Amino acid sequence: MFVLRVSALIAATMTTGLTAGVFGLYQHTVMQGLGRTDDRTFVGAxxxxxxxxxxxxxMASFLGALLLTIAAAVLNPGRGILPWVLAALVLYALAxxxxxxxxxxxNDALKAAGDPGxxxxxxxxRERFDESRWLAWNLLRTITTTAAFGCLCWALVARGAGSA
Incomplete structure (x- = not known):
């Protein structure tokens, strides 16, 4: 059971970190670059x-992070790490x-607009897409998934320290 508990926690941490990285990259690089392009390039790209x-x-990391964090919570009831795992779960579920x-x-509305040509x-x-709205909500996703990643990292530290 020990291996399953720890494996679920490690996998939840890794997939949450990957997803936080994707959202963060969109926030500070992808959307910033696209924001400097003309309308045709923005829509098509x-x-x-x-x-x-x-x-x-x-999809494995995005949905896996949620499922693996649930698994880590279920597999570690009554342990000192549970509050950190539950905090991560709430934060990630919000994202x-x-x-x-x-x-x-x-995203779907922009795709439904059809071929940019x-x-x-x-x-x-592009105006209906509302880049500023998309970015504001993506910032929330970036913050919540990064915080969830931090909570899971701390759960790993606590587990390793023997307090879990």
Whole structure:
């Protein structure tokens, strides 16, 4: 049981860290670069990246982090690390909710606009997408997943220190 408890905690930490990295990279690099492009480039590039990110590697880390953090909580009841794992779970669940309620609908609406080569008013499509709204909510995802990663890192430290 020890190996399963520790493995779930390590896997939850790793996948949460990977997801925090993705959201952070979008926040400080991808969207900043796209923000400096013309409307056609922005719409086309964002659509292409949004289609590409739905792949087994990303989905395994994005959904895996949630499931593995739940597993780490279930496998470590009554242990000193449980509050840290539960805090990570709440923070990560918030990021998942924001993703599903805000970011995915914005992404889907931009993809639904069609091929940038056939869109008559690219500026209007980009304006409806609302980059500042997307970025504000992505910042929340970045902060919550990074904080969740920190909580899980601390749970690992506490576990290793024998207090768990």
């Amino acid at each position: 964002f659509q292409a990246m949004d289609r590409a990110i739905i792949n087994p590697w990303f 998942v909710a924001v993703t599903m309620v805000v970011n995915v609908p914005l 056939t869109i008559a008013d690219l500026a209007a499509v």
